[in-house]
Amino acid sequence: MSYAYSSAPFRPARRDSISSPSTILVQIQNGLPPWAQQWIAKLRAGPRAGRQTSPREWKAMGRLTIRRVVTIANALILFWVWTLWWGERTVFQESLEGCGWGEWEKWPSHATPHHVAFVADPQLVDPHTYPGRPWPLSTLTVKFTDQYLRRSFSLIQRNFGPDSVLFLGDLFDGGREWATGTTSSPDERYRKYKDSFWKKEYSRFGRIFSDQFKEGDALSRDPLGRRMIASLPGNHDLGFGSGIQIPVRDRFQTFFGKGNRVDVLGNHTFVSVDTVSLSAMDQPDPQTGSTGAGSGDGKSPNEAIWKEAEEFLDQMNVHRAKAETHELKSLRSQTEGYQFNHAAVEINEPSHGQLPQSETVGLPAILLTHVPLYRKAATPCGPYREHYPPSSSDEELQEDEQNSLKIGGGYQYQNVLTQTISNDLVSKVGSNLVHVYSGDDHDYCEVVHREFSGSPKEITVKSLSWAMGVRRPGFVLTSLWNPIDPATGKSLENVSPTLQNHLCLLPDQLSIxxxxGLTLALTLVILLARAVVVTIYPSQSTTADAGPMLPLTEVQRHIPTSSISSSTTFAPRGLASRGSNFNSRSFEYYPEKGRQRSPTKGTYSGQGYGQQPGNGHGKGLVGTVGGKLWGEVWFVAKVVLSWYIFLIWRW
Structure with missing residues (x-):
């Protein structure tokens, strides 16, 4: 028997022809930071050397791990996490802590009041607000103001769940400027914005407010359901007086409802009046310059603007009777509408087919107007006015120029209604007018109109937006309790007054x-100081690019440089292999001195394998400091920005 052998010499398979599991693990290990490679290598060193890791070595590794985790950069990240949570969550919740209904309501224990939230002048920021503001600052302004409004309104719903939310006008900032199908803006700068732009703004209003309104459904106790009414127009929605364009008003009313309306809420009659249109009654016509009745035929040139509001006031008794009768029917759970007797009647007896007449029940009336009522100049607004607090602590102060709501006007606005309009308005609403709510001024103002019958109090509600000139935006919560007999509408208890108000202030976004900004400046200063110290005193560094910091194995014997091949690597036993990252050059490690010696350069350094302190690979001191600073800033920024985006994205 013979055997034949191949003459070709035996060649073992190449090491790189097969990706063994050990090779993959080595590659993964090489991709880790140096300190992590050392820690893993130390865990493997004990068994390979045939011995277990001593408690002293475990303790040393623990200290090393702590030093790697407890760093200045990580401390700054934790501080930023807390800061952003405070600025985006905590400060908003804390601002509303004293606004809970039970904190200020003073009703009997058996009372079931109707809760109302008044929101004024959100004035969604648009190109009309800051016409000269460039991109991206303009885009960021829109983003952060919308977020503030959405967050604030959401908190109102979640924390208080008001039964009704009433807006007091100026829903948009430039709503009067955007073209309709038949009109264009009076200002040439805005004529490029068409009707489609207004409709996008309407959808934006819905996302900010309407979508959040349902969050308060679980807290409402009104058996008739919750309501959000935003039909009262402001001068930024329509214009003012003779400057109003009818198609602009028609568009607003088509989407939001009639500006002149009567609603019964909590057994109180709310009368909303479009006073920005009504004010055209005593303004000069822009074409003829005449006012009032104007021409000899008795018709005012501005009649198309103010006529609707005037007719509404003239028929106030009818409107109030209809609304109050409907409310009583709802309380009695009666079917909607009127019932008739089915009978044949003579044509000459039409009275049998007439609707039954409604009678005014006489519920307490509340007037809603965007523009505040007239008052004497220098009438003080009280202690809650932000811009100018009272000049004296005297509560009976009759005049205070700085603390007052200024009497004046300008392009498409007027700070207060004229005395004639105010008298006509109050007299036609009814003698039982108990309160007035208005907006427009953006700041809070509280006055008592002693010149009117019943001396009704008026509250001008703060703007809800932080972009409207007030540092502390706000809103007003109102509690209504007027128990009545559903059959007659008469009060069952002698309650006076039947409403209570509470001003709620929101956070100062600019201060946040x-x-x-101050936190960012402090962060940069700390990281810059650290970069300078680490560059000048590298032996004190604890960054990830540092070399071994602990005597992990015994000291290697010195081997002359001339006897070492350039491809040979010496390392502490059990810590390095051909797959480790210490394969660029030979070195000696002296653990008792915490430094390395490069055989190729013959120099010592605390960090960086033979680099001189501060040489920065030829970049110089400034380049090295800049590189370290940028690395730390980017490391902190990645985490902080991710956290901030999460906070503003979710809410």
Whole structure:
């Protein structure tokens, strides 16, 4: 028997022809930071050397891990996490802590009041607000103001769940400027914005407010359901007086409802009046310059603007009777509408087919107007006015120029209604007018109109937006309790007054941004100082690019440089292999001195394998400091920005 052998010499398979599991693990290990490679290598060193890791070595590794985790950069990240949570969550919740209904309501224990939230002048920021503001600052302004409004309105719903939310006008900032199908803006700068732009703004209003309104459904106790009414127009929605374009008003009323209306809420009659249109009654016509009745035929040139509001006031008794009768029917759970007797009647007896007449029940009336009522100049607004607090602590102060709501006007606005309009308005609403709510001024103002019958109090509600000139935006919560007999509408208890108000202030967003800016400046200073110290004193560094910091194995014997091949690597036993990252050059490690010696350069350094302190690979001191600073800033920024985006994205 013979055997034949191949003459070709035996060649073992190449090491790189097969990706063994050990090779993959080595590659993964090489991709880790140096300190992590050392820690993993140390875990493997004990068994390979045939011995277990001593408690002293475990303790040393623990200290090393702590030093790697407890760093200045990580401390700054934790501080930023807390800061952003405070600025985006905590400060908003804390601002509303004293606004809970039970904190200020003073009703009997058995009372079931109707809760109302008044929101004024959100004025969604648009190109009309800051016409000269460039991109991207303009886009960021829109983003952050919308977020503030959405967050604030959401908190109102979640925390208080008001039964009704009433807006007091100026829903948009430039609503009067955007073209309709038949009109264009009076200002040439805005004529490029068409009707489609207004409709996008309407959808934006819905996303900010309407979508959040349902969040309060679980807290409402009104058996008739919750309501959000935003039909009262402001001068930024329509214009003012003779400057109003009828198609602009028609568009607003088509989407939001009639500006002149009567609603019964909590056994109180709310009368909303479009006073920006009504004000055209005593304004000069832009074409003829005449006012009032104007021409000899008794017709005012502005009649198309003010006539609707005037007719509504003239028929106030009818409107109130209809609304109050409907409310009583709802309380009695009666079917909707009127019932008739089915009978044949003579044509000459039409009275049998007439609707039954409604009678005014006489519920307490509340007037809603965007523009505040007239008052004497220098009438003080009280202690809650932000811009100018009272000049004296005297509560009976009759005049205070700085604390007052200024009497004046300008393009498409007027700070207060004229005395004639105000008298006509109050007299036609009814003698039982108990309160007035208005907006427009953006700041809070509270006055008692002693010149009118019943001396009704008026509250001008703060703007809800932080972009409207007030540092602390706000809103007003109102509690209504007027128990009545559903059959007659008469009060069952002698309650006076039947409503209570509470001003709620929201956070100062500008101060929050300033605090963020100061925190950013402090962060940069700390990281810059650290980069300078680490560059000048590298032996004190604890960054990830540092070399071994602990005596992990015994000291290697010195081997002359001339006897070492350039491809040979010496390392502490059990810590390095051909797959480790210490394969670029030979070195000696002296653990008792915490430094390395490069055989190729013959120099010592605390960090960086033979680099001189501060040489920065030829970049110089400034380049090295800049590189370290940028690395730390980017490391902190990645985490902080991710956290901030999460906070503003979710809410």
């Amino acid at each position: 941004f300033i605090y963020y």
